[in-house]
Amino acid sequence: RTPFGYFRPLCMATFLADLRLWGLSPALFHLTNLTFIALSGVLLVLVIRRFTRDPRLAGLAGLLFAIHPYHVENAAWVAGRADPLFTLFFLGALLAYDRWRSAGRGVPLLALLLFEAALLAKEAAISLPPLLLLIGLCDRGRRPGAAELSRGTLPILGVALAHFLLLRPAALGGPGFAPLSGFGTH
Numbered sequence: 001r002t003p004f005g006y007f008r009p010l011c012m013a014t015f016l017a018d019l020r021l022w023g024l025s026p027a028l029f030h031l032t033n034l035t036f037i038a039l040s041g042v043l044l045v046l047v048i049r050r051f052t053r054d055p056r057l058a059g060l061a062g063l064l065f066a067i068h069p070y071h072v073e074n075a076a077w078v079a080g081r082a083d084p085l086f087t088l089f090f091l092g093a094l095l096a097y098d099r100w101r102s103a104g105r106g107v108p109l110l111a112l113l114l115f116e117a118a119l120l121a122k123e124a125a126i127s128l129p130p131l132l133l134l135i136g137l138c139d140r141g142r143r144p145g146a147a148e149l150s151r152g153t154l155p156i157l158g159v160a161l162a163h164f165l166l167l168r169p170a171a172l173g174g175p176g177f178a179p180l181s182g183f184g185t186h
Helices: 009-022 026-052 055-067 070-076 078-103 109-121 123-138 146-172
Strands: none
Touching (some): 009 026, 009 078, 026 070, 070 078, 078 109, 078 123, 109 146
16 A cells, blocks of 8 residues: 555565665666666557557657656656556556457466556556457457457456455555545535
8 A cells, every 4th residue: 555545566566676676776766667668668569569560650659658758757756656567567468468369269367467467556557448348449350259258358357346346445444545535425
């Protein structure tokens, strides 16, 4: 649990790992953030190339991602690590799911594990199931059939529900951060 009531144990674990590996060296904490940003850029190139089959577009998207000013905060402010860490696992889950979807065997175990890792890094990972459905709506070749829905989409939704309805409340002793909790009647 973070001081603000967020449930980001994977992010907190990376801070602990940095502390144990580097001591209190801020430069090496920043290096870890830069490494996560660079790896996320590489994964973005792979995802864009897989979805568009256009290496130039993928390279341009990766370059724009890498030089975008948003990442200055994540590299300069060590506490901003949740964003690049979440992005790394989120893109990994998206890529793993699409590769599983192409093979069509079993369940997307790697995608499920990476999705849970993304959820443990930052709550915004909950956007993966709707994104997968949106991709299916926009790309006829990726529309989920009955087998994909039962072996892929439902397990992804199951992980999301288990995370937010069971794991998170059990770890926090309640829902944790609730942005609208101050509104309404008491």
